Amino acid sequence: MRTRQGRLGWLFASPYLVYAIVFFAIPLVWSIYLSFTDWNLISPTFNFKGFKNYLDAFHSPGVQAAFFVTFKFMAVFVPMVIAFSIVVAMIVHGLPRFKGLFLIGFFLPYLASGVVSSLIVKGVLSYNSPLNEFLRKSLGLDINWLxxxxxALFVVALIIAWKFTGYYALILTSGFESISKEVYEAALIDGVNPWQRFWKITFPLLYPALYTVLILSIGVTFGIFTEVYQLTGGGPNFATNTWQMEIFTRAFSNLQAGYASAVAIIASVVTFVSIFIIRKLLELWGKRNGWT
Known part of the structure; x- marks a missing residue:
């Protein structure tokens, strides 16, 4: 019976295992192999170059920019989307009725195409757009947004924050719903004001939902591509050149697939190490507030 159950378990898990092998394991191994070659994406043959691609990548202005730009996006995007999400979650949590309907409305931008939203923003921020015409004529401001x-970095971060706010608010709303009302009633008896109640009670008790949202939002910053590609192309002067943009440019514009594979491996290591360190710091913060 135990053997039969084990086989049945493997049978049900097999679709995901096959999917993971075909679309994750094999491409990962192939990418690692290509990172040591000079394949140009077209030629059927290529030469082994050892660690030259990695050495070139470490000295590349584009790779160096991608490293720092990612953390710049993190510094702008993460606080922005967390603040927006908390506000939306608090508003929805305070509604007496139709909470699910409002959450669906806020969630819809997450389903919107990044290409379409980027093109709309590009039109809104173009030089002859009504917005810029108004700023120039009425306020004397001539802003080159992109x-x-x-x-440019702020605009891209704002678009992505708009897209993910509803999704993260959905998670945070469940966190608000899980906080017992008795805690607030006890705080009210003790004379705690709303500001203290939020920072001393709500914020610490919201830790599980905040932890999830923070890790997800930090992960997003390492995979930004669509908005940057459509709006800035990584510019101006590498100011928005993300890891994904650097990989795309090297692989498909410069036809340096081997070099791009090396950049992808470096990006993966940087992503893993960064999220690991941030996760440990968040767990320390959680332990200080009684979470284990």
């Missing part, structure tokens, strides 16, 4: 390093 041609200024910080403005």
């Amino acid at each position: 041609g200024t390093p910080f403005a």
Whole structure:
């Protein structure tokens, strides 16, 4: 019976295992192998180059920019999307009725195409757009939204925050719902004001949901591509050149698939190490607030 149950378990797990092998394991091994070659994506033959691709990548301005740009996006995007998500979650949590309907409305941007939303924003921020015409004529402001390093980075971060706010608010709303009302009633008796109640009670008790949202949002910053590709192409002057943009440019524009594979492996290691360190720091914060 135990053997039969084991076989049945493997049978039910086999679709995912096959999927993981075909679309994750095999491409990973192949990418590692290609990172030591000079394959140009077209030629049927290629030469072994050893660690030259990795050495070139470490000295590449594009790779160095991708490393720092990722953390710049993290510094702008993560606080922004967390703040937006908490506000939306608090609003929905306070509604007496139709919470699910409002959550669906906020969740819809997550389902929107990144290409379409980026093209719309590009039109809104173009030089002759009504917005820029108004800013120039009424306020005397001539802002090059996508041609200024910080403005371009902020615009991309804002688009992604708009897209993910509803998704993260859904998670945080479940966190708000899990907090016992008795805790707030006891705080009210003790004379705790709303500001103290949020920072001393709600915020620490929201840790499981916040932990999930923080890890997810940090992971997003290492995979930004669509918005950057459509709006800035990694510019100006590498100001929005993410890992994915660097890999795409090297592989499909410069036809350096071997080099791009090396960059992809470096990006994977940086992503894993960064998230691991941040996760440990978040767990320490959780332990200080009584979570194990």
